[in-house]
Amino acid sequence: MFLHEGGHFLAAKLFKIRVEKFALFFDPWFNLVSFKPKKSDTKYVLGWLPLGGYVKISGMIDESMDTEQMKQPVQPWEFRAKPAWQRLIVMLAGVIVNFIMALFIYAMILFVWGKTFVPIENVKDGFKFNEIAQQYGFRDGDIPLCTDEVAFTRFDNTQSIGNVYRAISEATSCTVLRNGKEVTLTLPGNMNMLDMMKYKPPFMLELMPSVIDSVVAGSAAAKVGIKAGDKVVGFNGKNISTWNEFTLEKSRLAEMLNKKASDMDHRTMLQRVFSHTPGCSPKDSLAIRTVTLAVAHKDGSIDTLKVQLDAQLSLGATWTASREKYEKTHINYSFLAAFPAGVKHGVGVFKGYIDDLKYLFTKDGAKSIGSFGAIGSLFPTTWDWQRFWELTAFISLMLAFMNVLPIPALDGGHALFLVAEVVTRRKPSEKFMEMAEKTGMTFLLLLMAYAIFNDIIHFAF
Structure with a gap:
């Protein structure tokens, strides 16, 4: 966000447009830190509401909704005094910086870590x-x-x-x-x-073949004598040959447990909750969790075993992910070669992101809209610099695309009106721009509220 707003700031300075405020995060009513260097027209602010940031450009209707300034005579250092093509560059500068930064990060990832x-x-x-x-x-x-x-x-x-x-x-x-x-x-x-x-x-x-890689000591598998190298070939009378099928059968058990729990009357449910034993009854749970497995041993013999899975339906046996055993290819990139490769990779990611946006207009896609919680969940639980920079580049691409959407209050909305001005040679009225800004901001605030609501639902349930 700092780089995005920095793009607007530098473009405005390039065309000698006054920037009254550079804010990281929003600052309604008050801010955390602010200072204004001597001989500078710009106040630098750290806001308290972490929903982005903004630059307040003189002579422009933006998030500040400073309509009083617009009633004053036009000054040569104001945004509205400049030609439409200069104003268009100022509006698109943040998006351009985001996009270039993402491609640069992808290039540096390839240079440092290769592929x-x-x-x-x-x-x-x-x-x-x-x-x-x-x-x-x-x-x-x-x-x-x-x-x-x-x-x-x-x-x-x-x-x-x-x-x-x-x-x-x-x-x-x-x-x-x-x-x-x-x-x-x-x-x-x-x-x-x-x-x-x-x-x-x-x-x-x-x-993934159902050959067991290791067995946890004291687990359900260990108790019935299952060992590393054994292969699960049957689950409750159904023949299986892969870990995929084993996982599917376990998911069906989980559905049975959930159904049993939902069939209970509310009084019983409350009793279980307050007694710290939510879900279906212990007797029902034990019956569902007790499964029959057919296990093929290394010597070729096959045993039929009664196994009681734990409360999380875990067998206590692990399989090695197939991708870990397959032969890998590694490509190193020189500093110069990393740039075209990084650009190609970044453009591919961007195209895929745009292509998938059509699913946002479906029921399931709308549920996937999230805010800070959804973004935070993308990052790994253990620190990984390569993963961190990959996600930083991806988020920069997302910001570039979202900001260029033709929605009033976003850069794309302002750019759309400027393109219309260039084509028609007619400038939209200030009243129209004010109404468009209010409409766009209302839409974006409602969208943010919906995203936060989705986060709460997702992480609470």
């Missing part, structure tokens, strides 16, 4: 597809190579996973590697990516 990834063809176990995906011709173990528009290179982080889902959702064909041969499948070209990802199980996931 390490698992090529999609190295995902030797392939992928697990749900019933809907199989209706389109996908089969467990397939490796997607490309669509009619996009070639896949990796599938080992959130962004690459999103790229694969996005491409398949929009594709009319997809080529997969199946048993060493390429097979082309026909797709509808208009699948909903959010639906694909929220299905239980999702449209596609990395296929």
Whole structure:
């Protein structure tokens, strides 16, 4: 935000427009810190409301709603006294700085850390597809190579996973590697990516064989003699062969527990809450948590075991994520080579972000709108400088795009009116600009309130 407002500030100074205030965070009624250097027209302020920041430019209707100033005669150092093309540059300068900064950060990430990834063809176990995906011709173990528009290179982080889902959702064909041969499948070209990802199980996931990597001492698995190297081949009488299927069956148990809890009358529920035993009855819970597993041992023998999962439905056994065992590729970048690669990567991220915005206008997409809580949840629980800078660059791109939207009170709204002025050679009236600013600010405040409400709902429940 500091850099965004700094862009407006520097552009205004370039055209000799007076900046009355440079504020980091908003400062209604009072501020935390303020100072004004000698021989300067600008007061620098640290506000108390962390919802962004602003620069107050003389002779402009903005967040300050200083209409009294607009009633005075026009001064040569005011925003309204300058040509439309200069005012347009001032309005877009913050967005331009955000965009350039994001691309620079991506370039420096590649220069410092390089790029390490698992090529999609190295995902030797392939992928697990749900019933809907199989209706389109996908089969467990397939490796997607490309669509009619996009070639896949990796599938080992959130962004690459999103790229694969996005491409398949929009594709009319997809080529997969199946048993060493390429097979082309026909797709509808208009699948909903959010639906694909929220299905239980999702449209596609990395296929993870159900071979147990380790067993926690004293866990449910340890108590019945399950050991590392064993393979779970059955769950409550149903044949399974992957960790994906095991996880799906556990999710169904969780749904059963929740249903039992919701079936209780309110009086019983209150009694359980105050006695610190919420949920369904201990007897019902124990019955649901006691499962029958078929376990294949290293020596080829198969045992049928009664296992009592813990309250979190944990078996106490772990599987190694497939992506950890696949051969990785690492690319180093020189300082100069990092810039075109960083620009290409940043533009790709930006295009994906814009493409996914259409889902905001769906019911599920609207629920995903968040504020500080949602942004904070993007950052890892343990400090990781590379992840920190990747998210900083992404947020800078988001700010650039959101601010350029043609909404009054945002930079894009002001820019739209300036473009209209250039085309029509007619300047909008100050009364119109004042009403547009109020309308835009009202909309943005309501949107912020909705985002904060979503955060509260998400983290409380």
